[in-house]
Structure formats: C-alpha cells, structure tokens
Amino acid sequence: MISSQRYDERIERRRRRGLIFSGLLFVATVSGLVVLITLLVDVVMQGAQWLDWDFLTRFPSRIPERAGIKSAIVGSIWMILLTAGISVPIGVASALYLEEYAPRGWFLKLIQININNLAGIPSVVYGILGLTLFVRFFALGRSLLAGALTMALLILPIIIISAQEALRAIPSGIRESAFALGATRRQVVWSHLLPMSAPSIMTGVILALSRAIGETAPLIMIGALTFIAFLPTSALDPFTVLPIQIFNWTARPQADFQSLAAAGIVILMIVLFLMNLSAILLRNHFEKYRLR
Amino acid sequence: METQYSTETNELTAPMTNGQAVLEEAKVRVENLDFWYGTNHVLKDVSLNIQPNKVTAFIGPSGCGKSTLLRCLNRMNELIPGTRLEGRVLIDGRDIYRNADPVMVRRRIGMVFQKPNPFPKTISENVIWGARVNGYKGKENDLVEECLRKAALWDEVKDRLNAQAYSLSGGQQQRLCIARTLAVAPDVVLMDEPASALDPIATAKLEETILQLKERYTIIIVTHNMQQAGRISDHTAFFYMGELVEADATDQLFTRPAQKHTEDYITGRFG
Numbered sequence: 094m095i096s097s098q099r100y101d102e103r104i105e106r107r108r109r110r111g112l113i114f115s116g117l118l119f120v121a122t123v124s125g126l127v128v129l130i131t132l133l134v135d136v137v138m139q140g141a142q143w144l145d146w147d148f149l150t151r152f153p154s155r156i157p158e159r160a161g162i163k164s165a166i167v168g169s170i171w172m173i174l175l176t177a178g179i180s181v182p183i184g185v186a187s188a189l190y191l192e193e194y195a196p197r198g199w200f201l202k203l204i205q206i207n208i209n210n211l212a213g214i215p216s217v218v219y220g221i222l223g224l225t226l227f228v229r230f231f232a233l234g235r236s237l238l239a240g241a242l243t244m245a246l247l248i249l250p251i252i253i254i255s256a257q258e259a260l261r262a263i264p265s266g267i268r269e270s271a272f273a274l275g276a277t278r279r280q281v282v283w284s285h286l287l288p289m290s291a292p293s294i295m296t297g298v299i300l301a302l303s304r305a306i307g308e309t310a311p312l313i314m315i316g317a318l319t320f321i322a323f324l325p326t327s328a329l330d331p332f333t334v335l336p337i338q339i340f341n342w343t344a345r346p347q348a349d350f351q352s353l354a355a356a357g358i359v360i361l362m363i364v365l366f367l368m369n370l371s372a373i374l375l376r377n378h379f380e381k382y383r384l385r
Numbered sequence: 386m387e388t389q390y391s392t393e394t395n396e397l398t399a400p401m402t403n404g405q406a407v408l409e410e411a412k413v414r415v416e417n418l419d420f421w422y423g424t425n426h427v428l429k430d431v432s433l434n435i436q437p438n439k440v441t442a443f444i445g446p447s448g449c450g451k452s453t454l455l456r457c458l459n460r461m462n463e464l465i466p467g468t469r470l471e472g473r474v475l476i477d478g479r480d481i482y483r484n485a486d487p488v489m490v491r492r493r494i495g496m497v498f499q500k501p502n503p504f505p506k507t508i509s510e511n512v513i514w515g516a517r518v519n520g521y522k523g524k525e526n527d528l529v530e531e532c533l534r535k536a537a538l539w540d541e542v543k544d545r546l547n548a549q550a551y552s553l554s555g556g557q558q559q560r561l562c563i564a565r566t567l568a569v570a571p572d573v574v575l576m577d578e579p580a581s582a583l584d585p586i587a588t589a590k591l592e593e594t595i596l597q598l599k600e601r602y603t604i605i606i607v608t609h610n611m612q613q614a615g616r617i618s619d620h621t622a623f624f625y626m627g628e629l630v631e632a633d634a635t636d637q638l639f640t641r642p643a644q645k646h647t648e649d650y651i652t653g654r655f656g
Contacts, residue, residue: 197466266502270562272464274515274569275492284514285504 140356157349175241184252220314255297495566556587
C-alpha cells in the first residue's frame with residue numbers, strides 16, 4: 094500500500110547533491126574559459142607593443158621595427174571573398190538537390206555518408222589535393238585562386254551540411270501548402286525554402302569561413318608560405334594570409350618576431366570576431382522570415 | 386475569376402449510383418483505389434462518388450485511411466517517398482493520375498490542412514502567392530479582397546492587409562489558408578480536419594464559412610467530430626481499417642446506417 098510513512102525523503106541530502114552537481118558543471122564551464130582568457134591576455138600583452146596603425150599598413154620586413162601585416166590582411170580578405178564566391182553557390186545548390194530533389198535511396202545515402210566523412214578529413218590532405226589538382230594539373234600556380242579553390246573544397250562539406258540542416262528545419266506544412274496551391278518545386282524553393290533558410294544558411298557559411306580564415310596547413314601545402322611585399326592585383330597572383338604570416342614569424346628565432354606573431358594573432362582574432370558579429374547581424378536582419 | 390486561367394473542364398455525363406444517395410453528376414469519382422505507404426496497405430479497393438457543390442465528410446477512427454484518401458485526390462501523397470497507388474481518381478471524368486500534370490491537378494483541387502500553416506509573409510502576400518505562381522493576370526488587390534470575402538475574413542483584416550499572417554489568431558489563420566486556396570480558382574476544396582486546432586467559437590465561424598463556400602465549390606472534409614459532420618455535410622463516408630464501410634446522405638447515415646459498424650462508430654461505442 095502507498096502511504097506517506099514509506100517514503101524517506103532525505104530532502105537535505107538531495108539538496109546538497111544538487112548543489113554539488115551544479116558546482117561541478119560551473120567548474121567545467123569556467124576551466125575552459127580561464128585557459129582561453131589566460132592565452133588571450135598573454136598574447137595581447139606580448140603583442141601590444143607592435144599594435145598600431147603602422148603595423149596594419151606596412152609590408153613584412155626582415156627588420157622587426159618595420160614589419161607589418163598589410164599583405165597578409167589583404168590576402169586574407171581576397172581569400173575569404175574568393176572562397177565564399179566558390180563554395181556558397183555550390184554548397185547551397187548541393188544541399189538543395191540532396192534535400193529537395195534527389196530520390197531517396199542507397200545512392201543518396203552513399204553521397205550523404207561521403208559528405209559527412211569529407212567534413213572530417215584533416216585539412217592538410219586538402220592541401221595535397223589542391224597542390225596536385227589546382228597548382229600543378231590546372232597550372233594555376235601558387236595563386237590566390239588555387240588557394241581559394243582548395244579552401245572551398247575544405248569548407249564545402251560544412252556548408253552543405255549546415256544548409257541541409259537549415260532546409261530540414263523548415264516545417265513540412267510550408268512545402269505542402271505551397272505544393273497544394275499548384276506551385277512547382279522550383280517555385281517552392283525560390284519563394285519559400287531559400288528565404289526561410291537564408292539566416293541559418295548564412296550563419297553556417299560564416300562559421301565555415303571563420304574556419305577557413307584560420308586554416309594554415311592546406312595553404313602551406315600549396316606553397317603560399319612566401320615573403321610577400323606587394324598586394325595581389327588579381328586572383329592569379331601569389332599571396333600570403335594572416336595565419337601564414339603568423340606562422341612565418343613564429344618560426345624565426347628572434348624574440349621580436351615572436352611578439353610580432355602575437356600581434357598578428359590579435360589582428361586575426363579581431364577579424365574572426367568581426368566575422369562572427371556580422372553573422373549575428375545578418376541573422377537578425379533576416380529575422381522577418383523567422384518562424385514562430 | 387475562373388476565366389483568368391485557361392483550364393479545360395470536361396463534364397461527366399454518366400453518373401454512377403452509390404448506396405441510397407440520390408446522384409446527379411459526380412464531381413470526383415474514386416474507382417477501386419488501393420494505396421500503400423511502403424508495405425503498409427492503407428486504402429483497400431475504395432470506390433466512391435462525390436457530388437458537386439455539396440459538402441462530403443470523411444469520418445472514421447484514426448488510421449482508417451480517410452486523410453490518405455483525401456491526399457490522393459490532389460496527388461499530395463506522391464510527395465512522400467515510398468508510396469504506391471492503384472486504381473483511378475477522376476475529376477470531371479478526367480483521370481488525374483494518367484496523362485495529367487500534378488501541378489495542374491493541385492491548382493484545380495485545393496487543400497486546407499489540419500494545422501493553420503500560412504506562409505511567413507503578409508496577409509495579402511499569402512493570398513496572392515499561389516495565384517502569382519500560376520500566372521494570374523488580373524488585379525491583385527481585387528483578388529485579395531474577393532478571396533478574403535469568400536473566406537469570411539475580409540472585415541477582420543481589411544485594415545491590415547500588410548500585417549504578418551502570424552499576427553492573426555488560429556481561426557483567422559485557418560480562414561486565411563482557405564482564402565489562399567480559393568485564390569487559385571479550384572473546383573474542389575479538400576479540408577483535412579481544418580477545425581481540430583481551433584477553439585469552439587473559431588470552429589463555428591469556420592463551419593459557417595464552409596457552408597457558404599459549397600455554393601461554388603465541391604468540398605470534402607475529413608473530421609473526427611461527429612457533430613461537425615452532422616452539422617455541415619450533405620454526404621458522409623465512413624471508413625474503417627482502410628475500407629469504405631458506408632457512404633450515404635448524411636441524415637440517412639446518421640439516422641439509419643446500413644452497417645452495424647457505422648452505427649457503433651456514430652453512437653460512440655468504439656473509435
């Protein structure tokens with residue numbers, strides 16, 4: 094029989110355990126943050142002496158006092174724009190095909206598994222691919238275009254997967270009611286699916302590009318690791334980017350270059366922060382399409 | 386409004402007799418329809434006639450296939466992978482599955498869904514969109530007003546046509562969905578439990594709207610609510626386990642059902 098006497102509530106003990114549990118969760122959260130903040134403070138302190146307008150507007154130099162990261166910043170911007178221009182249309186189109194057009198079956202599953210695996214391949218492997226395919230086979234040389242194509246391949250799986258998730262998040266009622274009005278699939282895609290998924294697709298794209306802007310290995314593979322004291326004027330020019338410039342400086346024995354690298358890291362992180370900020374702003378801008 | 390689109394309509398000349406219902410011409414004819422979701426046989430040899438300018442109700446317990454049949458009538462089911470259909474569905478004597486474009490079929494046979502699902506656009510955009518994708522050439526403002534009036538929503542929204550559809554109440558949203566459906570000039574309007582997400586007052590308003598619409602449209606409604614079927618439908622079809630048990634004039638079916646099964650369901654002994 095159920096009676097109140099049979100229960101030993103031990104409310105004090107339960108409350109204590111609850112406190113301990115939430116305390117452990119707090120420690121876990123803080124430990125990650127503490128390490129991150131320590132690193133940030135260390136880098137900022139190291140690089141602070143070099144952080145000024147001249148640092149942003151000067152080309153790299155063998156003399157630390159004259160060294161700047163102008164060519165790396167411009168190279169990174171070129172790289173991001175080119176990479177986005179290549180990977181976004183292809184990635185969104187692939188996601189649309191996979192989610193809205195492709196007939197369900199083993200072929201689709203195979204492609205899907207492949208895309209998921211491609212997202213997990215180390216970036217240096219993409220670098221080797223880019224070197225063979227774009228630099229050598231298509232003879233693009235060690236150019237921005239070869240680098241951007243390689244980067245586009247690297248982030249394509251991430252863009253496809255995030256665009257697929259965005260499309261899947263659209264309630265099926267929208268598709269059904271649009272089809273029920275006698276719309277074709279293309280009309281449903283352009284009028285409803287793309288506008289409604291745009292904010293989350295864009296968030297995915299910007300997060301993927303944030304990854305691309307920090308990638309070093311594939312660009313080292315295709316040979317971007319050079320001393321660049323000029324600005325690229327076309328997509329076929331040689332180039333350097335922020336992480337490579339940083340890597341370049343850290344490889345030098347002089348202490349001055351070590352702190353120059355720290356200053357470069359600060360700049361890279363500001364760029365990353367700005368990109369993530371723009372992701373949030375873009376998403377808010379498209380808020381009108383957001384679902385209930 | 387109908388003249389704005391180029392649509393052929395073939396009159397069906399040979400009516401079929403069905404039960405004790407008095408038949409004129411059938412608007413929709415279902416002949417020996419079988420339907421499968423994968424290996425699940427959900428409709429079994431269903432044959433049914435639906436008359437023009439009447440409200441026909443599909444009733445039956447959950448999973449009896451009534452919604453599936455409804456979705457077969459405008460080829461919505463083929464959007465779901467792994468489905469299979471045998472038999473024929475004729476609208477005005479024309480087979481909608483053979484030599485027919487599903488896009489055309491769906492414009493002529495509109496559908497209102499269980500959950501109000503307006504597009505995340507303004508009220509007038511919701512009405513216009515379907516017409517626009519079907520090449521409507523008339524004045525858009527006129528169309529919006531006409532459709533909203535027919536759906537008995539005009540007076541409530543005429544001052545805020547550019548407001549977001551989501552700002553409307555559930556019942557208003559559902560009537561907006563009806564207006565949206567009417568905007569592509571269908572002959573037949575399918576409604577899949579359109580009042581199940583609405584409160585009693587909104588339901589009453591919706592039923593009133595449906596009764597007004599049958600003057601111009603053939604309406605088929607799936608409902609779980611016996612009283613609702615009794616109030617608004619002229620004919621009722623009772624389904625059980627994927628089979629059509631009985632179809633008749635609603636007052637006949639509700640007062641003198643031919644099948645014991647129908648009687649048990651209507652009186653609430655099961656289901």
